[in-house]
Amino acid sequence: MCVLGLGLIGGSLMRAASAAGHPVFGYNRSVDGAKAAQFDGFEASTDLTATLQQAAETEALIVVAVPMPAVPTMLSHIADTAPLNPLTDVISVKGAVLDAVRQAGLLANYVGGHPMTGTAHSGWSAGRTDLFEDAAWVLSVDDHVDVQVWTQVMNLALDCGSFVVPARSDEHDAAAAAISHLPHLLAESLAVTAGEVPLAFALAAGSFRDGTRVAATAPDLVRAMCEANSSDLVPLLDQAIEQLTSARHSLAESQSVSELVEAGHAARIRYDSFSRPDILTITLDEPDWRAELAAAGRAGGVIRSALPGPGNRR
Amino acid sequence: MCVLGLGLIGGSLMRAASAAGHPVFGYNRSVDGAKAAQFDGFEASTDLTATLQQAAETEALIVVAVPMPAVPTMLSHIADTAPLNPLTDVISVKGAVLDAVRQAGLLANYVGGHPMTGTAHSGWSAGRTDLFEDAAWVLSVDDHVDVQVWTQVMNLALDCGSFVVPARSDEHDAAAAAISHLPHLLAESLAVTAGEVPLAFALAAGSFRDGTRVAATAPDLVRAMCEANSSDLVPLLDQAIEQLTSARHSLAESQSVSELVEAGHAARIRYDSFSRPDILTITLDEPDWRAELAAAGRAGGVIRSALPGPGNRR
CATH class of the missing domain: 3.40.50.720 (NAD(P)-binding Rossmann-like Domain)
Incomplete structure (x- = not known):
């Protein structure tokens, strides 16, 4: 070899x-x-x-x-x-x-x-x-x-x-966008958003630490993988943005995040029982x-x- | 007592x-x-x-x-x-x-x-x-x-x-929105998005598990905390959506997620060294x-x- x-x-x-x-x-x-x-x-x-x-x-x-x-x-x-x-x-x-x-x-x-x-x-x-x-x-x-x-x-x-x-190579890349590249960008966004709120770091605990762990990865590595897979990542970013936007309006207008939360929980439970x-x-x-x-x-x-x-x- | x-x-x-x-x-x-x-x-x-x-x-x-x-x-x-x-x-x-x-x-x-x-x-x-x-x-x-x-x-x-x-109570609630409520909604969105991609659960590893861990929380609890704090959560959701949208356009148009990734990494490093x-x-x-x-x-x-x-x- x-x-x-x-x-x-x-x-x-x-x-x-x-x-x-x-x-x-x-x-x-x-x-x-x-x-x-x-x-x-x-x-x-x-x-x-x-x-x-x-x-x-x-x-x-x-x-x-x-x-x-x-x-x-x-x-x-x-x-x-x-x-x-x-x-x-x-x-x-x-x-x-x-x-x-x-x-x-x-x-x-x-x-x-x-x-x-x-x-x-x-x-x-x-x-x-x-x-x-x-x-x-x-x-x-x-x-x-x-x-x-x-x-x-x-x-x-x-x-x-x-x-x-x-x-298949194309399915691998689409899955990698969903389970690795998108999580990295969400983590970066969470770190930036919380970083601008006074007191946030002082109170940060498990949810924040888990949610931003991969933001500690060297920026060059994150950029290399996201940018090499942009054609798979862009449509997933669009989906995530659309879901968050819909939740934002539902929260502002009718004080409910029910739809996103129920769907997210169901998906995570499906993952936990994935054999x-x-x-x-x-x-x-x-x-x-x-x-x-x-x-x-x-x-x-x-x-x-x-x-x-x-x-x-x- | x-x-x-x-x-x-x-x-x-x-x-x-x-x-x-x-x-x-x-x-x-x-x-x-x-x-x-x-x-x-x-x-x-x-x-x-x-x-x-x-x-x-x-x-x-x-x-x-x-x-x-x-x-x-x-x-x-x-x-x-x-x-x-x-x-x-x-x-x-x-x-x-x-x-x-x-x-x-x-x-x-x-x-x-x-x-x-x-x-x-x-x-x-x-x-x-x-x-x-x-x-x-x-x-x-x-x-x-x-x-x-x-x-x-x-x-x-x-x-x-x-x-x-x-x-202060108002600062507590704004910080809680940033370090607890927003992370929950991002985790729900990641779980939903990845859940729709064939092969994603089959390849899911650390980034996905960490990024969706809190999506396993009972939906009622997540709804209760997010919905009780909507006035602090909505503007943070807007910020996160804006950052992700900007990264999406930069990725699609110039193959770069540099701005978000550099800022996210810097924020997470600041958190790691927060004394x-x-x-x-x-x-x-x-x-x-x-x-x-x-x-x-x-x-x-x-x-x-x-x-x-x-x-x-x-």
Whole structure:
């Protein structure tokens, strides 16, 4: 396996895959990061071409773990040197990566991935072998995906201790807007609004702390994820604004926030009782396996042990 | 001390004050609640007139601990039977109680209070002696408050293990709108919006869970607090809607949420570094002691040990 980018996620993946018995080597742009990985006993290089040549020779699974802005350049290097390798990534937006992969001509062997884990820190030294334990690792089941590559990435995710959530890239991005990007903007707005009220910080307790926790995230990270997913985020912002505006008028005119409060409570209770059944009955060589996995994932299904199929040589 | 209403807060107060050595008796509307308190060794009655007569005879501090809708009736009983007793309350809105107290002709001996604590449960059996430990207990320093009564309630709060935050009733209510009522409505809106996106619950993690936690609160409680404080909540809702609308346009038109994200992060960081200095240098018989305490509370100051003053006989 070949990991490109040895930051928090890439570096943790190198550790976790190695601990699970996978042969792993990797590339890091900065000398400091590569040296730190070498010091910890891993095979890491700052020579991208040599690393990709090694990947091509060993037919290694290539994992792109660089920030989104660096992805297109990285993909063009891969297209030059290792165009036939199985390819995945660990980036938190999936539609933009999919487009870049298509433009680089690498679609045939690409399966998008997003391990939903992380910490507030970054860099090789922040990495942890157990970062993926019990995490949801989204694997894309877009129409083009190859069953052999999909199986290979599924096995990697399971070997790292994650469970796999199958999803289409476009649905992943819409869901991420709803459960991550919108909450960040609401938290920012709450912090700003309360920050202007005298005495508010003096009385702030659980509701405020929980509601603004993610506003402590570094602004660059929040901007990067919201702005990379604007086409999914804008319509959700419109919905939230419309609901709040309706509640505001109902409160001002008839002293009631009943409609919003009842609907919000019902939704949260549905979430609390949302079950995560194991996906057991889908085989990876049946017709429509991609659509079946997408439907199962949408319904809460997760893969905790490898599904049978032609690509699964385990 | 006389506690009217032996639910979660009133019942916990009876336990905590008694444990601190205060003689305590109380009234509860329901026979079950009063009997449960008696069974636990407390003096509790369902006879309101007899309880208030006892309060008048012993010059006890009366604590109103009934829900807001029951407050005006309770105050008229107090005005009939124990109009000269020192009077406080433990209700989460302060302006509405202040108005009711004024209408009942009981303003002279009234100091509003709000211990900022609670659990998800209610009733006598949910009460706990340590419910007030390390909690902020807001005491109003409105222009009318009497220093003797204020000192008496301050000592009660400190004896129960709380620290006292001095605040004007209007500022309390504006702050509560910002740090409690607005967060509830934002959480409801997030739950509703995400609940309509396929796959969202399947991918939901920390940001969504934190952002919607308070949407699990019983709708009646959320409605009661938001609707009782609509005059403070509506302008804050307008501000939040305006910020989100501005961010929405900036995101759609120039792919940027910079302004909201930078401001939200800055506000949250200010909150994280907000200090809670002890109020030590204000004496309760100096001129403008109410305004000085209000300013100190606004700046984050808290009272952890009794301030000196004419009413403080400890």
